Amino acid sequence: MNNNKAYVTIKDKIATVVLNNPSEMNIIDEDMASKLNGILEQLHEDESISVMVISATGSVFSSGRTSISPERSLEERRRILSELNISKNLTNLRIPTISSINGDAMEHGLEVALCTDIRLCTTSARFRCNDLFNGSDFPIDGGTQRLPRAIGASWAMDMLLTGRTVSSQEALLIGLVNRVVTDDSLEKTTGELAALIASGAPVANQYAKEAVYCGMEMSLTEGLRLETDLNVILQSTYDRSEGIESFLQKRSPKFEGR
Template structure:
């Protein structure tokens, strides 16, 4: 599952997926994409995982993806674009996800960050979606679809049409990230948040994620029905009983994800 350009570590029910090609700016190529997809698929089948963190080594998160030759046939280009797709398996993760953005997240790097439920970056991080503006390409991994869902249509069109840099503070102000922290505390801040989430009821967290994201794709009435259905299902779980029992016994709950 791991290779030189991407790997995963697991500790205390937290899986940390790391982009590891810093000499190339953690650029996304077919090899890294294949490894990341394999990691995400395996993590989604692991009942012991409560949170997934996506991070990177080096001074940047990811500056984008490998360039695709214009000399290739349409079929060949389509196949490469398919192979570079990461967002489908990342967004299918049942558990909460956190992007710990340790530097520039450009183009495909931004698209990966957008797939996370929560985004934290350091003060030196910059964001950009420059594919369209410079005419070299077009977003390939959900940029035109997920960015407006996160920051709204107007800010999305601003970023797409100008290809300009958005710094960390502006990213915070437009809702692109949840929190901006100093460079030297990003890892600890992310770890503390991941540990807090992992200490909660795993099934409840999964149901909350399902309700929020599925609810965005359906009308309000159906969304409310989904919320009610998930609430009813949750009542029969061990974690729900443990939550009540631990409260009455005045002790920390021990959730099992069951």
């Protein structure tokens, strides 16, 4: 049994990062955040990884983050909030990322899930961004920015201003998650999706991610130019040649990520 509050396993080019503090509903404290950031920094440098999955032990994905006493000085609060930031390292990953949400994803837990490219959840999962509604807090890891980008400004304001809990089915309806599966099939479904993505060409997958996210911050004309540039660069890669040869030879491609 792993006693770390976060750990990673790697198999078949898939890295699975696990939130592992089920006794406290996987609340994100400084210790967990530190371990997560260390893991994510290592994965950023590991060119053998094609896909990253983030999941959790227990029945809750994450209930949020640890509370910070108002008695702390402003400088202390800034330091703690900075240490709790996970989104920078998570979104810096060039590889495709998947959230496998096995239960409630609340507040900071939702912010972490929003940093991934694809989100799967169980039928029992619930989502909430209650920081504003309780009057004493505010999202710290991109909640006010990534939530409207994921579901639109109106739905985001609905969640932020009311602090209400969103069911898995509503989350699917508004685009907060991509798929809802039964509780006992989440691991299998996530594994199959990760394996499918990992079987693709790593460089092409990374370029697709770059084109989508960078393009969202550009004008359409600039985004189309970026798409063309990445297409041209891709033509010179080994994986492109391997893809063509494997097709002509009627065999599975052996991509090397170069």
